[in-house]
Amino acid sequence: MTHPVDVHVGKRIRHRRWLVGMTQQQLAEKVGIKFQQIQKYETGANRVSASRLWDIADALDVSVGFFFNGIDTDQPMEPEAETVPGDILGDKEALDLVRSYYAIPEHQRRRLFELARVLSDVA
Known part of the structure; x- marks a missing residue:
């Protein structure tokens, strides 16, 4: 085991x-x-x-x-x-998403993060 x-x-x-x-x-x-x-x-x-x-x-x-x-x-x-x-x-999709996220320049990544947070609060 x-x-x-x-x-x-x-x-x-x-x-x-x-x-x-x-x-x-x-x-x-x-x-x-x-x-x-x-x-x-x-x-x-x-x-x-x-x-x-x-x-x-x-x-x-x-x-x-x-x-x-x-x-x-x-x-x-x-x-x-x-x-x-x-x-x-x-989860391949989750890992692909994280890898893509970290490929984005930091200032844009921060804005994307905030957008995702707002969208998850609304959902």
């Missing part, structure tokens, strides 16, 4: 990989492993060692701590616990 922390870390790897527009193959090449191993990490089927997580963080240009963001440390993790509501990190 997979551990919820391994699943969470795998989702965060996938999330960051999508945000930077990198394929599993490209990440695997940067880390020096086969893409199938990246697939196993992203699903939580295989646990990522500390040294491998360090290499992945370097390849994705984030700190190792990034992969643990969002874990609720006040609640004990149970094997079937849902760590991300609705698995937003696994």
Whole structure:
């Protein structure tokens, strides 16, 4: 059975990989492993060692701590616990939207954010 922390870390790897527009193959090449191993990490089927997580963080240009963001440390993790509501990190459309959002220049992005906030308040 997979551990919820391994699943969470795998989702965060996938999330960051999508945000930077990198394929599993490209990440695997940067880390020096086969893409199938990246697939196993992203699903939580295989646990990522500390040294491998360090290499992945370097390849994705984030700190190792990034992969643990969002874990609720006040609640004990149970094997079937849902760590991300609705698995937003696994939603291709949501990740494409976030990637596109960050490709917009900052001043325009801020205005788009405010528009989205107003629209969500009205909905």
